[in-house]
Amino acid sequence: MVIRHFLKWIGSAKVAERAAAATALARAFLDHQLPFEDRCEAEAALTLLLDDPSPKVRAALAEALSMSSQAPAQIVAALAADQHDVAACILVRSPLLGDAELIDRVASSDGPIQALVASRPYVSMSLSAAIAEVGELEACLALVSNDGADIAQLTFRRLAERHGHEAALRERLLTNPRLPGDCRHTLLVKLGEALREAPLVRALMGARRAERVTREACMRASLTLIEHTRTHEHAALVEHLRLRGELTASFLVRAVAHGKVDFFGSVLMALSSQSETRVRAVLASGRDVAVTALFRxxxxxxPMHGVFLRALKVWREVAAGRRVAGAQEVSWLMLREIESTAETQAGSTARGELAALVKSIHLEVLRENARCHALAIAAA
Structure with missing residues (x-):
């Protein structure tokens, strides 16, 4: 009887009155205090409110039903497909919306709606993947900022590929402890590309010099990245660098000179197809013959074998506590190793290029160490 009066009254009531009545009716339905017949009538009345011309009434209905798992499914589905102001609380809170419905909503909506879905207390791995694949920048920002989002490594990579050129997303991703090492490298490359194409940089340096400077900066940043990449992620980072064509001899010489021996071991495992146990044992304590065989x-x-051998011996002594040395000393000893090796006609050109590379690394380290020393003196 009450529901019949409600349905007759609602046609002439004001918007504020209808909104309040929608809230009261929804709460009464969820309280389970109504008899079965009245509950059926109440559900019919709530369904009828979906056709109310005022979004304020529909928003009040959505607010009242948003957190309940007992809300009528057809009403929740309709409210989730409504305009932004109405659908917001349903999309963010409702436990009745499964991944299939949410993925469909993401695929058919714009950034603000996608961001609401990405802000849910829990976002599954499949839903995260859908947002990363089709979501606009606003939604992807909301996703990586959500601690309740279950994001796979592949999803992180897709985010970096699609929106890595956006500074806001780069910052959010780089501060995320779950970000894989290869994704961090992708973002470094994106940053280098953005700097290289910046009109101010090109005007000051010229296109050719800007490309060279940013390439060298990215290489140095990649070495720093290795330090912050967990050992179990080295294999993924190695494969990423190899696919990009950046796993070059120059990069490996720099890595070894700076003491990235664990990463170098991961590279050798990938290139030689030998087991981790074998490679780690050879690098840690293997004889020169075994190490050289691994290099081959x-x-x-x-021409690189002797240089790597010399560096590895120094880093072994450092690891064992028998020596104190850094990249400055190691790069110098690598250079001396090249100079002391008798040149051959076939290898003279390659050895000369290697010497030039190691010398440039040594000079870079000297400059950086002198800079740090000067800053330490100034801060004292």
């Missing part, structure tokens, strides 16, 4: 299996050029 990995396809490293012969």
């Amino acid at each position: 299996a990995a396809g490293l050029a012969a």
